[in-house]
Amino acid sequence: MQKIFIIGAGLSSSTLIKYLLDNSDEHNWKILIGDISEETAKKKVNGHPNGEAIKFDINNAELRNKLISEADIVVSMLPASMHLSVAEACIQFGKNMVTASYVSDEIKALDQQAKDKNVLLLNEIGVDPGIDHMSAMQVIDRIKDKGGEITEFESNTGGLVAPKYDNNPWNYKFTWNPRNVVVAGQGTASQFLHNGKYKYIPYHKLFERTERINILDLGEFEAYPNRDSLMYREIYGLDNVETMFRGTIRRPGFSRAWNVFVQLGATYDNFIYEDSENHTYKQFINSFTKYCVKKNVEQKIAEYLNVDPDSAIMYKIRWTGIFSDEKIGLKKATPAKILQHLLEKKWKMDEDDRDMIVMQHKFVYKLNGEKKRLFSSMIVYGEDQTHTAMSITVGTPVAIAVKMILNGKITAKGVKIPIEKNIYEPILKELEDYKIKFVEEEIDWKEKETGV
Amino acid sequence: MQKIFIIGAGLSSSTLIKYLLDNSDEHNWKILIGDISEETAKKKVNGHPNGEAIKFDINNAELRNKLISEADIVVSMLPASMHLSVAEACIQFGKNMVTASYVSDEIKALDQQAKDKNVLLLNEIGVDPGIDHMSAMQVIDRIKDKGGEITEFESNTGGLVAPKYDNNPWNYKFTWNPRNVVVAGQGTASQFLHNGKYKYIPYHKLFERTERINILDLGEFEAYPNRDSLMYREIYGLDNVETMFRGTIRRPGFSRAWNVFVQLGATYDNFIYEDSENHTYKQFINSFTKYCVKKNVEQKIAEYLNVDPDSAIMYKIRWTGIFSDEKIGLKKATPAKILQHLLEKKWKMDEDDRDMIVMQHKFVYKLNGEKKRLFSSMIVYGEDQTHTAMSITVGTPVAIAVKMILNGKITAKGVKIPIEKNIYEPILKELEDYKIKFVEEEIDWKEKETGV
Numbered sequence: 001m002q003k004i005f006i007i008g009a010g011l012s013s014s015t016l017i018k019y020l021l022d023n024s025d026e027h028n029w030k031i032l033i034g035d036i037s038e039e040t041a042k043k044k045v046n047g048h049p050n051g052e053a054i055k056f057d058i059n060n061a062e063l064r065n066k067l068i069s070e071a072d073i074v075v076s077m078l079p080a081s082m083h084l085s086v087a088e089a090c091i092q093f094g095k096n097m098v099t100a101s102y103v104s105d106e107i108k109a110l111d112q113q114a115k116d117k118n119v120l121l122l123n124e125i126g127v128d129p130g131i132d133h134m135s136a137m138q139v140i141d142r143i144k145d146k147g148g149e150i151t152e153f154e155s156n157t158g159g160l161v162a163p164k165y166d167n168n169p170w171n172y173k174f175t176w177n178p179r180n181v182v183v184a185g186q187g188t189a190s191q192f193l194h195n196g197k198y199k200y201i202p203y204h205k206l207f208e209r210t211e212r213i214n215i216l217d218l219g220e221f222e223a224y225p226n227r228d229s230l231m232y233r234e235i236y237g238l239d240n241v242e243t244m245f246r247g248t249i250r251r252p253g254f255s256r257a258w259n260v261f262v263q264l265g266a267t268y269d270n271f272i273y274e275d276s277e278n279h280t281y282k283q284f285i286n287s288f289t290k291y292c293v294k295k296n297v298e299q300k301i302a303e304y305l306n307v308d309p310d311s312a313i314m315y316k317i318r319w320t321g322i323f324s325d326e327k328i329g330l331k332k333a334t335p336a337k338i339l340q341h342l343l344e345k346k347w348k349m350d351e352d353d354r355d356m357i358v359m360q361h362k363f364v365y366k367l368n369g370e371k372k373r374l375f376s377s378m379i380v381y382g383e384d385q386t387h388t389a390m391s392i393t394v395g396t397p398v399a400i401a402v403k404m405i406l407n408g409k410i411t412a413k414g415v416k417i418p419i420e421k422n423i424y425e426p427i428l429k430e431l432e433d434y435k436i437k438f439v440e441e442e443i444d445w446k447e448k449e450t451g452v
Numbered sequence: 453m454q455k456i457f458i459i460g461a462g463l464s465s466s467t468l469i470k471y472l473l474d475n476s477d478e479h480n481w482k483i484l485i486g487d488i489s490e491e492t493a494k495k496k497v498n499g500h501p502n503g504e505a506i507k508f509d510i511n512n513a514e515l516r517n518k519l520i521s522e523a524d525i526v527v528s529m530l531p532a533s534m535h536l537s538v539a540e541a542c543i544q545f546g547k548n549m550v551t552a553s554y555v556s557d558e559i560k561a562l563d564q565q566a567k568d569k570n571v572l573l574l575n576e577i578g579v580d581p582g583i584d585h586m587s588a589m590q591v592i593d594r595i596k597d598k599g600g601e602i603t604e605f606e607s608n609t610g611g612l613v614a615p616k617y618d619n620n621p622w623n624y625k626f627t628w629n630p631r632n633v634v635v636a637g638q639g640t641a642s643q644f645l646h647n648g649k650y651k652y653i654p655y656h657k658l659f660e661r662t663e664r665i666n667i668l669d670l671g672e673f674e675a676y677p678n679r680d681s682l683m684y685r686e687i688y689g690l691d692n693v694e695t696m697f698r699g700t701i702r703r704p705g706f707s708r709a710w711n712v713f714v715q716l717g718a719t720y721d722n723f724i725y726e727d728s729e730n731h732t733y734k735q736f737i738n739s740f741t742k743y744c745v746k747k748n749v750e751q752k753i754a755e756y757l758n759v760d761p762d763s764a765i766m767y768k769i770r771w772t773g774i775f776s777d778e779k780i781g782l783k784k785a786t787p788a789k790i791l792q793h794l795l796e797k798k799w800k801m802d803e804d805d806r807d808m809i810v811m812q813h814k815f816v817y818k819l820n821g822e823k824k825r826l827f828s829s830m831i832v833y834g835e836d837q838t839h840t841a842m843s844i845t846v847g848t849p850v851a852i853a854v855k856m857i858l859n860g861k862i863t864a865k866g867v868k869i870p871i872e873k874n875i876y877e878p879i880l881k882e883l884e885d886y887k888i889k890f891v892e893e894e895i896d897w898k899e900k901e902t903g904v
Contacts, residue, residue, distance in 0.1 A: 188723040194743040198726050200787075201740075202717030204656035209742070230726065265654030271640040274650050274682065288653075290661070291646040306758075335652075 001028050002406050005067055007056065007086060008077035009035035009044045011176075012100070012126070014386045016077070016395030017044045017051075020402065024050035027403065034067065058082055069093040073402055076101075083107060091117050096405050100126025100394050103417060111415040120410070124417040125401050126394035127357060128157040131378070131431070133236075133417060134397070134424035135438050136361050139376055140236055141421060143365050148372075151242050152364035153232075156213060156223040157357070158249025159390050162381050163218065165353040169316045171251030173347045175355035175382075176390050182340045183269050184248065190225035193233070193244040201225055207259035211245075212252065215360050216377050216439060223247030224255050235419060249358055257316035261339060263305050264288035269336035276333040280325045284338055297323055320346055355382040357389040359438075375441045396434050400427045453480050454858050457519055459508065459538060460529035461487035461496045464552070464578070466838045468529070468847030469496045469503075472854065476502035479855065486519065510534055521545040525854055528553075535559060543569050548857050552578025552846050555869060563867040572862070576869040577853050578846035579809060580609040583830070583883070585688075585869060586849070586876035587890050588813050591828055592688055593873055595817050600824075603694045604816035605684075608665060608675040609809070610701025611842050614833050615670065617805040621768045623703030625799045627807035627834075628842050634792045635721050636700065642677035645685070645696040653677055659711035663697075664704065667812050667829050668891060675699030676707050687871060701810055709768035713791060715757050716740035718774075721788035728785040732777045736790055749775055772798055806834040809841040811890075827893045848886050852879045 004020060006013060013033075020031050031048075034056025035041040041053035058064060058078060068074055068089045073096045076086045080101035087107055090097040094117050103123045114121050124130055132155055143150055160166070161173040174181060185207075189200045201209050210222040229246040233239055261267050265288045273284060282297055289300040298318065302309040317323075321342060328338055349355065359378040364371065382388035401418070404410040410423055418424050431437065456472060458465060465485075472483050483500075486508025487493040493505035510516060510530060520526055520541045525548045528538045532553035539559055542549040546569050555575045566573050576582055584607055595602055612618070613625040626633060637659075641652045653661050662674040681698040685691055713719050717740045725736060734749055741752040750770065754761040769775075773794060780790055801807065811830040816823065834840040853870070856862040862875055870876050883889065 189717050189720055191723070191726075197743055198735075198739045199743065200717055200723070200725070202656070202720055204654070205715070205717065263657070265641050265652055265657065268641055268654055271643070271652070273652070274643075283650075287650045291649055291651065 001030050002072040003070060004029055004031045004073055004075065004402060004406075005071035006031065006033045006075045006077065007035075007058065009033050009037075009041040009053075010077065011386075011388070012391055012394050013044060013077045014388075014395065015391040016075070016399045018387070019396060019399035021045070021048045021051050023399075023403065024048070027406070029406070032067065032071070058085060061085075065089055065093070068095055071095055073098065073405055075099070075398060075402060077398075080104060087121055090121065091119050094119055096120045097122070098125060098398055098401050098405070099123045100130060100398050102129055103415060108415055115414040118413055120405060120413050121415045122401055122405070122410070122412075122418070122423075123415070125397050125427075127390070127397070128359070130397050130418065131393055131436065132157055132359060132361075133419055134428050135359070135376060135378065136236060137419045137421075137424055138428060139361065139363055139374065139440075140238065143363065143367070143374075144237075146367060148365045148367035149240070150238055150363055150365045151240075152362070153236070153238055153241055153243065154245040154247070154362040155360070156221075156247040156249045157226075157359045158221065158223075159355060159357050160249070160251065161349065162354040162356040162389075165350070166251070168346070169312070169319050170254055170257065170347070172254055173349050173353065173355075174344065175349060175388060178340050178344055178347070179336070182267055182336050182343070185224070186267070186269065188228075190227055190229075192225055192229035192246070193242065196242045198230070204262060207255040207262055210255045211247070213249070213360060213362075215249075215358050216379060218358065218379065220252050221249045221358065222252045222255055223249050235417070243364070249360075253312055253316070257313045260301065260305060260307065260313060260317050264301065266335045266339050269334045271334060272332050273335055273338060276328050276338055277331050278327060280327055281322050281338075281342060282325055284328060284335075285322045349385075351385065354384075355389045356380060357393045373443055375443055376438045377441070378436065378438045380436055392434065393436060396431060396436060397427055400430050453482050454524040455522060456481055456483045456525050456527065456854060456858075457523035458483065458485045458527045458529060459487075459510065461485050461489075461493040461505075462529065463838075463840070464843055464846050465496060465529045466840075466847065467843040468527070468851045470839070471848060471851035473497070473500045473503050475851075475855065476500070479858070481858075484519065484523070510537060513537075517541055517545070520547055523547055525550065525858055527551070527850060527854060529850075532556060539573055542573065543571050546571055548572045549574070550577060550850055550853050550857070551575045552582060552850050554581055555867060560867055567866040570865055572857060572865050573867045574853055574857070574862070574864075574870070574875075575867070577849050577879075579842070579849070580811070582849050582870065583845055583888065584609055584811060584813075585871055586880050587811070587828060587830065588688060589871045589873075589876055590880055591813065591815055591826065591892075592690065595815065595819070595826075596689075598819060600817045600819035601692070602690055602815055602817045603692075603823075604814065605688070605690055605693055605695065606697040606699070606814040607812070608673075608699040608701045609678075609811045610673065610675075611807060611809055612701070612703065613801065614806040614808040614841075617802070618703070620798070621764070621771050622706055622709065622799070624706055625801050625805065625807075626796065627801060627840060630792050630796055630799070631788070634719055634788045634795070637676070638719070638721065640680075642679055642681075644677055644681035644698070645694065648694045650682070656714060659707040659714055662702075662707045663699070665701070665812060665814075667701075667810050668831060670810065670831065672704050673701045673810065674704045674707055675701050687869070695816070701812075705764055705768070709765045712753065712757060712759065712765060712769050716753065718787045718791050721786045723786060724784050725787055725790060728780050728790055729783050730779060732779055733774050733790075733794060734777055736780060736787075737774045801837075803837065806836075807841045808833045809845045825895055827895055828890045829893070830888065830890045832888055844886065845888060848883060848888060849879055852882050 031051045033041045033053050038055035045051035045053045076083050076099045084106050091113050159175045185203050189202045210224045213221050226246045226248045229244050286297045307313050357380045361376045363374045380389045483503045485493045485505050490507035497503035497505045528535050528551045536558050543565050611627045637655050641654045662676045665673050678698045678700045681696050738749045759765050809832045813828045815826045832841045
């Protein structure tokens, strides 16, 4: 009997846990689920005889070491910043570990130690990062194997409400952590490569620098640059690529409207808005405009940001309720927290709503003297409120990776992300059984043009 | 004989050290000057029999404790982030301490400990912060003593090149730490109060939100908001003030041109520009624009930021040399470092150039049912390259404070800034002997109008 220890039983763990429990009899697995809330962990086990739920605090070093030392494999579904102590304990006790998070510099630094102890720390095996890496590398390797040379690579991913339930002017609802959406893009500049030129975009310009894309039969979307695309040149082995772009997908018009909040300063998270408890949303948004007694807040914003007051942009802003006299009611809140609080009411998924994950890669390559263009697109819909598209696309590849490590089909050691053929091939293959698959289109240069 | 220990012998210490050495015979002072460079410390002592120079590293705890325990008073002219260990040692050994820096939260937290040990930690006694506090408080207290009520307070300060030497299109040269100028305003939003309304301005809007001011016979200037003005309501005892604004002074037109660099992202300091060693300045600035083969960089910037290509703004930008094919030649540099490197050549003070510090407070108050407006302005010119206006205005009040603490004329204990009458009155009085004085103008409402 093999023991799987899953740390963190939040929304993102639902499908992961279900997959492992569903397959536990066949593979003789015992699955221990630890969460800061025993209640949450118990719900996920749902009385399954091969599952066990416990209250688990990552800061309890004694219990952490005990449970990791008793496990055969550890899956950390904690927030990215909390993986390090788990990874260190996994190395100490010689246990393999899987996460769906970006590899931090601290985790990266454990590579040699992990190899010395014959341990695999497999990261970025959810969705963006995860499925994006695997599906891109599959095409990249295939083109290279045929003797082709990739000159342009673009990859865009987004979590959105499914079209049938898309019924607000932003064409957007929170399908995942609202906070990440409100502060998205903050921090350092986004970086990419366009026709051989380095491009850097500071946060306050990010939502003006979108590109339009078409995805299969879902119509038009837009994508804004996502963090550091440059680093993927090396990771994907695309050292001579001329264009390298990774973006986040929204429906057209979202970014220009969101940019109003960004321009005003209403998305900032590094200062406390004075008296956020008693002020109204209108007072809040007015605090980012110039003082003027002759105009109302809407007029001031339209003028300040040079936006047509009757535009779809201002309609979206008005729709949020930001001009209302309702009290905010949050103590000592940052602008980002206040905006999140407002939007959580407006961008809430209804009980019957379903989400979707859309992903599209674009490859431009030369093969036998000919220039070709290939689009590879994925659409995954949520099943219900538990097995959302996000939970399915994060949890399924993590679960398959766990199985393949336990079965000895993945034998790599050290700190890894799933860019190697022997990792991504079997996982992508099994993902198709779960309706997570890519549709490829070779599209002529005249059609479906995009530009960064 | 009383021993004064000065830590840090950089540019800002020149006038401070000269004042103390000049007065050392009269007061029977021995002055020890420690700097990481013994050379720098020796230059400042300049062979004076009451001065002694030593190599001093603040991280050498043993030497630090020895020298502080032997001193009667300690002056820390280190960067603000390095005061804490000095302050802690001063408390440990019961020594008074003076700095010209903003009080950090860590220093503030030492208040009770300092009081328990009968120690004064006097901070913010240079210029902005320093002379601004003292001169503002003098007028505030005077108006209050007469029964007046202050409804508006604005205070602006700037370090600039003196008019006679002001000969470039930006009307600006580096008279102080260039880095601070390049990254000025970054971090959190600037905050102030305008006619009872809270106003927050994020960094990317800061240089569009200037106001015009006139200072005595020097003509027009502009001021952009400086950090958190709100906190000074309480500090200055202006709890019912309707307008509270602190700003940084430049000559008109500077901010709109600087805003071009801010908008592009070229002032950011939180990422490394790829291959900064071999790229040219033109490549660097182009990396912040959109890709387009049909327009040159200047045209692209003008269009991207909606600036007239033939405007004074674009003339200033062109004048910096940012469109040149010269190699940057800096390894692994951030945009801020690259821009600083370029501007250090163009905004350099020539040997004969002199700087100036300008400061202006505006008070609007009600007295006997009448609404009044008072401007209080200071202009200080540099004497030479050592005793710059900045060095004079920072060093002189620090030196006078040291003298008054040693003489027992300042007897306060705990963590202080110079807002109390018994501290600011004697210091402001003596500052007049050094040509650091304020000119007051009661100006009618029709004249000299300003707006935030």
